[in-house]
Amino acid sequence: MHTLPMGRIKKNRGRRDERQGPLQWTPVQQSCECVIEWGWDPQHTPPQAFIEWCLAMIDAPCVWHGADTGLDIPLDQETVSLTVPQGRLRARRAKGDRCELGVELTRQATDMREKTRLDDVAGLLMDIPAKYQRIMKSRGFDPVQTWVEMRLADIFLNLGRATLTDEMLERLPENLPEPGAPW
Ligand SMILES: [Zn+2]
Numbered sequence: 007m008h009t010l011p012m013g014r015i016k017k018n019r020g021r022r023d024e025r026q027g028p029l030q031w032t033p034v035q036q037s038c039e040c041v042i043e044w045g046w047d048p049q050h051t052p053p054q055a056f057i058e059w060c061l062a063m064i065d066a067p068c069v070w071h072g073a074d075t076g077l078d079i080p081l082d083q084e085t086v087s088l089t090v091p092q093g094r095l096r097a098r099r100a101k102g103d104r105c106e107l108g109v110e111l112t113r114q115a116t117d118m119r120e121k122t123r124l125d126d127v128a129g130l131l132m133d134i135p136a137k138y139q140r141i142m143k144s145r146g147f148d149p150v151q152t153w154v155e156m157r158l159a160d161i162f163l164n165l166g167r168a169t170l171t172d173e174m175l176e177r178l179p180e181n182l183p184e185p186g187a188p189w
Contacts, residue, residue, distance in 0.1 A: 027047045027048070027049045027050070028047070029045035029046060029047055029096060030045065030046055030047075030048060030163075031043045031044065031045045032044050032046075032056075032060060032111070032162050032163070032165065033100040033104045033105065033107050033108025033111065034060050034063045034064060034108055034111065034112055034162075035064070035108050035109050035112040036063050036064065036066055036067055036068045036071075037064070037065055037066055037067050038067040038068050038070075038071035038072065040068040040070065040071060040099060041099070041100040041104070041105040041108035041109060042063070042068045042069075042097050042098070042099060042100060042108075043097070043098050043099070043100045043104065043108075044056075044059065044060065044063065044095055044096070044097060045095065045096035045097075045098070046059075046092075046093065046095055046096075047093065047094065050093045050094060051092050051093035051094075051095070052092075052093075053159065053163055055091075055092040055093070056092060056093075056162065056163070057158050057159060057162045057163065058092070059090070059092050059095070060115070060162045061115060061119065061158075061162075064112055064115065064116060064119075068097065068099075069086050069088070069097050070099075075088065084098055084099070085097070085098045086098070107165065107166070110166065111161050111162065111165065111166055114157075114161050114166065115158065115161050115162070118154060118157055118158065118161075122154055127150055130150050130153065130154065131149075131150065133153070134149055134150070134153045135172070135175055137175055137176075137178070137180060138153065138170070138175060140180065141178060141180060144180075156169065156170065
């Protein structure tokens, strides 16, 4: 049995679910290789907590394959409701092209996490547009940290779609002169 890193999961007791808002779903490939859709309610689970949950799930087996949920989950049960410190979550197996999406999102997140773990600032900076770096620095932010946070949010909250597109970045006013431009 593997222990989920976010603490022991308690069984969700029915009725509270009725107060749950509409769920958003994010597919993640877990360590047993299953792609699991995690459903979360943004009104009850802070987005940052959900991102951390998804990152933790990459290293954990799914609830059907050895996660220590404290529940006896039959293999044919389609959806599992869990109450964890991050809030109430649901798990179900991804189907069809959502499987491919989950594999791709997990690949992107793993790549980002490896670079962060190795403190591969040069590798990360190569991914970050120069204009973004200048704007963040001019505003007193660490461009690497804000980039990593934005990309993880794009991956897990926005299903891989970029919230800051190249076109948007192009239109952003720049407070600093371009390098080499006359003052
Ligand atoms: Zn599994």
